Amino acid sequence: MSESNSSQPLLTLSKVNKSFGAVHVLQNVDFSVRPGRVTALVGDNGAGKSTLIKGLAGIHSFESGTYTYEGTPVHVTDPKQANALGIEVVYQDLALCDNLDVVHNMFLGRELTKGMGLDEAEMEKRATTTLSGLSVRTLKSVRQNVASLSGGQRQTVAIARAVLWNSKLVILDEPTAALGVAQTDQVLKLVRRLADNGLAVILISHNMNDVFQVADDIACLYLGQMAAQVDAHEVNHGQVVELITAGRSGDLGLPDPSTTGAVA
Amino acid sequence: MSTVTTAPDQLPETEAQGLGQAWRDYVGRVRGGELGALPSVLALISLVVIFTALEGSTFFSAFNFANLITQSATIVVLAMGLIYVLLLGEIDLSAGFAAGTAAAVLAVTLTQRGWSLPLSLAATIITGVLIGLFIGLIVAKLGIPSFVVTLAMFLALQGLMLIIIGEGGTIPIRDDTVRALMNSNMTPVAGWILFGVVVLGYGFTTYRAMSVRRKSGLVTQSAQVWLIKLVLLAGMLGTAVFILNQERSRNPNLTSIQGVPYVVIVILVLLVVLTYNLTRTSFGRHVYATGGNAEAARRAGISVARIKIYCFIACSSLAAVAGILFASKDQSVSPSTGGSTTLLYAVGAAVIGGTSLFGGRGRIRDAILGGLVVAVIGNGLPLITDASGIQFIVTGLVLLIAASVDALSRRRAIASGRL
Numbered sequence: 001m002s003e004s005n006s007s008q009p010l011l012t013l014s015k016v017n018k019s020f021g022a023v024h025v026l027q028n029v030d031f032s033v034r035p036g037r038v039t040a041l042v043g044d045n046g047a048g049k050s051t052l053i054k055g056l057a058g059i060h061s062f063e064s065g066t067y068t069y070e071g072t073p074v075h076v077t078d079p080k081q082a083n084a085l086g087i088e089v090v091y092q093d094l095a096l097c098d099n100l101d102v103v104h105n106m107f108l109g110r111e112l113t114k115g116m117g118l119d120e121a122e123m124e125k126r127a128t129t130t131l132s133g134l135s136v137r138t139l140k141s142v143r144q145n146v147a148s149l150s151g152g153q154r155q156t157v158a159i160a161r162a163v164l165w166n167s168k169l170v171i172l173d174e175p176t177a178a179l180g181v182a183q184t185d186q187v188l189k190l191v192r193r194l195a196d197n198g199l200a201v202i203l204i205s206h207n208m209n210d211v212f213q214v215a216d217d218i219a220c221l222y223l224g225q226m227a228a229q230v231d232a233h234e235v236n237h238g239q240v241v242e243l244i245t246a247g248r249s250g251d252l253g254l255p256d257p258s259t260t261g262a263v264a
Numbered sequence: 265m266s267t268v269t270t271a272p273d274q275l276p277e278t279e280a281q282g283l284g285q286a287w288r289d290y291v292g293r294v295r296g297g298e299l300g301a302l303p304s305v306l307a308l309i310s311l312v313v314i315f316t317a318l319e320g321s322t323f324f325s326a327f328n329f330a331n332l333i334t335q336s337a338t339i340v341v342l343a344m345g346l347i348y349v350l351l352l353g354e355i356d357l358s359a360g361f362a363a364g365t366a367a368a369v370l371a372v373t374l375t376q377r378g379w380s381l382p383l384s385l386a387a388t389i390i391t392g393v394l395i396g397l398f399i400g401l402i403v404a405k406l407g408i409p410s411f412v413v414t415l416a417m418f419l420a421l422q423g424l425m426l427i428i429i430g431e432g433g434t435i436p437i438r439d440d441t442v443r444a445l446m447n448s449n450m451t452p453v454a455g456w457i458l459f460g461v462v463v464l465g466y467g468f469t470t471y472r473a474m475s476v477r478r479k480s481g482l483v484t485q486s487a488q489v490w491l492i493k494l495v496l497l498a499g500m501l502g503t504a505v506f507i508l509n510q511e512r513s514r515n516p517n518l519t520s521i522q523g524v525p526y527v528v529i530v531i532l533v534l535l536v537v538l539t540y541n542l543t544r545t546s547f548g549r550h551v552y553a554t555g556g557n558a559e560a561a562r563r564a565g566i567s568v569a570r571i572k573i574y575c576f577i578a579c580s581s582l583a584a585v586a587g588i589l590f591a592s593k594d595q596s597v598s599p600s601t602g603g604s605t606t607l608l609y610a611v612g613a614a615v616i617g618g619t620s621l622f623g624g625r626g627r628i629r630d631a632i633l634g635g636l637v638v639a640v641i642g643n644g645l646p647l648i649t650d651a652s653g654i655q656f657i658v659t660g661l662v663l664l665i666a667a668s669v670d671a672l673s674r675r676r677a678i679a680s681g682r683l
Contacts, residue, residue, distance in 0.1 A: 080565065095563045099556035099624035100549070108553055109564030117544040121480040128482075141483075 008071065010035045010169060010200045011056070016065030018051055025051045028065070029226045031219055033169060038191060038201045040211040040232070043221030044244055049204050052221065053171055056202075057089045058082040070168075088162035089171045096154060098147035102139060103127045105146050106161040130164050131156075134193055138186070152183030159190055163199065170194055171202045176210055188214050208237055222247035227254050286489045299673045304617050304633040307662070308640065315644035322647050327512040329504075330525060334446050336632075336639030337527045338363075338589045342610035343617070343631035344538055345582030348575040350614055351542075351555045353623025354403065354410035356576065357607060358395070358417035359583040364602025365421050366391045366584035368428040371435035371597035374442070381439055385588065392584025393577055395421070400576030404569035410576075418607075426599050434598040437591050445530065446592040449523030452509040458524060459505045462532065463498045470494070527589060531632065534585070538628045551575060555623035586610075605656075612659070613638045616666040622674060637662065 009032040018026040025048050033039050043049050055062045058076040066073055069085055076082050082089075096105050103120070106127045112119040127142050136156050139149075146154060155175050162170045172191065176184040192214050195201050205211050211218060212232065219229040220243040227247045235243075235252070242249035294302060315323040322328065342359055349356045356362075369391045373384040399417055403410045429435060437443060450458065470490060477484045505524060513521040542548035553561040554571045562568050583602075590601050615621060616637050617630025641662060645655045 079563075083565075091563070093559075095557070095560035097553045097556035097560050097624075099552060104549060104553075108549070108561070109566050111546045111549055113546060117540070118546060118549065120544075121476050121482060124477075124482050125480050143483075 007034050007036065009033060009068075010070060012066075012068040013052075013056075013062075014066045014068070016055065016062040016067065018048075018055060018060070018062050025224050026055070026062070027224045029221070029224075031226060031229065033200045033202055034217070035168065035200045036195055036198050037216040038195045038203055038214050039217040039219055039229075040215035041202055041204045041219050041221065042206070042208075042211060042240065042244055043227075046223075047221040047244075048224045049221055050173075053089065053173065053202070053204065056082070056169075057087060057171065083165070086166065086168035087171065088165065088167040088169070090155075090158045090162050090173065090175060092173045092175075092177060096146045096158060099145060101145050102142040102149075102157050105157055106130070106164055108161075110165070126164065127160070130160050133197075134160060134163065134190055136160065136190070150183065151179050152186050155179065155183075155187050156190060159187075159194070163194060163197075167199065169200045169202065171204075173204045174206065175203070176205065176207060184210065208240060211240070212237065220244055220253075222254065225254060228252050283486065283488050283492070286485060299618065299669065301618060301629070301633055303666070303669045304630070304637055307616065307637050307666075308633065311637065311640045311644065315640070315647065319644070319647040323644050325512070327514075327521075328643065329507050330449075330512060330521075332636065332639050332643055333508075333525050334527060334593065335643055336613075336635040337446065337525075337531060338586050338593065338606070339609050339613050339638055340531055340631050340635035341534065341582055341586040341589060342606065343613040343635055344534055344628055345579040345586070346610055346614050347619050347626050347628060347631055348542075348551065348578040348582075349410070350611075350619050350621060351551050351623060351626050352572060352575055353555050353621075354572070354575070355414060355611070355621075356399065356410065356579045356583075357414040358399065358421050359414075359579055359586075359610065360602040360607030361418055361421035361425060362392060362395045362580045362583035362602070363587035363590060363606070364597075364599075365395065365425045365428065365587070367587035367591040367597045367601050368425050368435075370442070370588060370591050371437055372428055372430075374439055375435050375437060381441055388588060389581055389584050392581040392587070395583075396577035396580030397573065399580065400573030403576065404572040422599075422603070425601075429597065429599055434596050436596045437594075442588065442592050443595055444526055444592075446525070446527050446589055447595070449508070449521065449525050452523050455505045455509055455524040458529065458532075459498075459501055462501060463494070465536075466497060467494045527592075530585070530589070534582070535628055535632065542628060547571075547574070552624060555625075557624075608663075609638050609642075609659070610635075612663040612666070615670060616662065618670075620670050620674065621667065622670075634666075 011033045013029060013031040015028045015030065016026055017024070017028060029048070029052065031052065041049050041052065054060055056076070058079045058081050061075065061077045067076060068074070074085065076085065097108065100108070103124050107123050112123050112126075114122070124142060131139060131142065134156075138153055138156065146157060149157065159170070159172070159175070175187050175191065179187060188210055191201060191203060195216070203211070203215060215232045217229060218232050218235065218240060220227045220240065222243065225247070227243045230252065239249040239252060243253050247254040293300070312324075342363060346356060346359055366388045370384055370388040373379040373387050374381065379387070395417070399410070399413055402408055402413050470493070474484050474487075474490060508524045509522055511520060511522050513519055542551060550561060550566045550571050553564065553566060554568050558568050561571075587602060591597050594601065613634035614626065614631055615634065617632070617634030619626030619630045638659065641659050642655065645658060649655075
């Protein structure tokens with residue numbers, strides 16, 4: 001594991017395990033995320049990326065291993081607990097309400113109130129501030145319905161919603177999967193800006209171009225095991241692809257079963 | 265991969281939006297499929313014009329105008345309740361008989377058991393709450409489609425109503441307060457005071473909202489637009505109060521009938537309270553969110569089941585209020601109260617007013633606009649033709665047109681990305 005950055009990890013997983021019935025989805029996975037850095041989580045379908053993320057976000061908890069957050073061991077068992085720690089997840093299908101406007105979506109479920117009613121002015125102000133803090137200039141109005149936004153703009157709103165709550169860790173699940181070239185670029189720049197603002201970012205992606213464009217660290221899962229977590233500048237495209245498909249690349253990755261003599 | 269933004273820098277400006285901008289925004293919304301009140305207002309105007317042209321002297325009279333209000337009141341209140349359920353994309357087919365059952369409770373407790381009026385009214389509303397709670401629990405917790413659950417309730421409540429009313433069929437309502445609701449009018453002066461309260465209240469709250477936004481440095485409509493809206497409202501309401509304050513008794517020397525019907529107060533209070541509830545509270549926001557994208561609402565930490573239960577309670581409770589109005593209007597309660605076409609007209613009113621059957625779109629005021637359209641048809645057609653068959657067909661057609669407008673505007677909205 002690379003130690004090029006001296007900052008303390010925000011979150012560290014050590015030897016976590018998770019199975020669904022007989023399927024051992026995560027096996028002794030080590031993983032760490034640092035503030036101010038984009039950590040790409042890569043791996044083939046079924047490698048356990050989603051399970052790892054859901055464990056971090058408290059959707060289901062790990063069976064064994066330690067989950068350390070800001071230096072203290074935590075046991076996150078439901079999503080609200082993760083939110084309280086400052087962990088926000090932006091799901092692939094965004095989970096926005098088309099019939100509500102940008103402000104309503106950003107504050108959905110956590111509306112600010114004044115007296116009995118909603119504090120619309122304050123919510124609109126904070127939404128605008130957050131969006132401009134992320135240098136988002138593509139939205140015509142924060143009072144337009146989300147249905148009228150393009151894919152990139154919707155992604156922007158979803159990400160802005162995640163950072164609205166002074167969150168420390170933002171987890172992005174394939175944020176560019178459905179986007180065109182220009183919009184992908186727009187979203188990746190936004191991802192970079194999140195990290196530059198001091199947040200820790202986990203980016204799940206299948207797209208190696210995206211990964212190398214924004215990631216500082218690359219963590220690669222292979223069949224439920226952490227093949228390697230490396231500094232993005234120390235590996236090349238080919239090595240990462242090998243890590244994804246074979247679990248190892250040269251002296252990186254999992255030990256080769258043929259040389260270590262491991263017999264199943 | 266170098267361009268970040270293709271759209272120009274257009275973060276909201278803080279300057280007020282002028283009249284021209286407001287008009288352009290409105291036209292843009294309508295073209296994009298957000299029709300709002302437009303179809304129902306157009307329908308209302310064209311129906312009034314048609315009936316006035318064909319049978320002007322009878323249709324366009326003060327007497328008939330007052331009739332329209334009391335004829336639409338029950339439908340409007342039922343439709344207001346249904347809007348809560350329709351916003352979720354659900355339906356309540358039992359609302360008509362929930363109104364009937366609640367009315368039966370009112371009649372039995374008030375007339376037969378001799379309870380005091382407040383106690384009896386409370387029992388009536390609680391009946392509605394319990395019916396809604398029951399439906400809501402089954403729909404939300406067991407996940408049975410509301411269509412089936414409320415269809416079952418449609419039958420069961422008819423039976424419950426028969427049992428409550430018991431042998432004898434019709435129970436008269438003798439309480440003067442209840443009878444006054446739908447049958448008596450305010451004095452002309454009280455009517456003008458009500459007018460003043462409404463116009464000033466609207467002007468004050470909208471102006472305050474505007475100044476709060478301006479203070480926060482947000483885009484506001486210009487004072488010009490605000491003033492025009494206020495004058496339009498005052499003009500419409502003023503005309504209505506003026507007409508209602510005319511003497512409409514056939515024999516003024518015998519009895520004088522003039523003034524705004526008391527039920528208008530009930531409708532106005534419900535309009536304000538429910539509109540506030542749906543648009544200015546977290547609960548209301550969650551109702552729209554659940555109707556728009558239940559999964560997104562769930563992930564945002566909203567208890568979708570709780571929202572559903574509350575909406576069914578709101579629907580049946582408002583049906584109970586409508587039941588009180590039925591009892592007042594007929595001055596009695598019978599097993600047919602709330603039956604027949606009542607529910608269909610109420611659903612029709614909500615949809616004609618602009619509430620979507622697909623969920624997520626609708627406002628409380630839709631109930632009033634749609635209820636008036638339904639009442640105008642029911643009131644105007646008999647003046648032209650005696651054939652009740654024609655009336656059913658016309659009402660059915662109007663509902664069909666309204667549902668088509670809903671579906672087409674939705675398709676247009678999706679195409680233009682507005683939903």
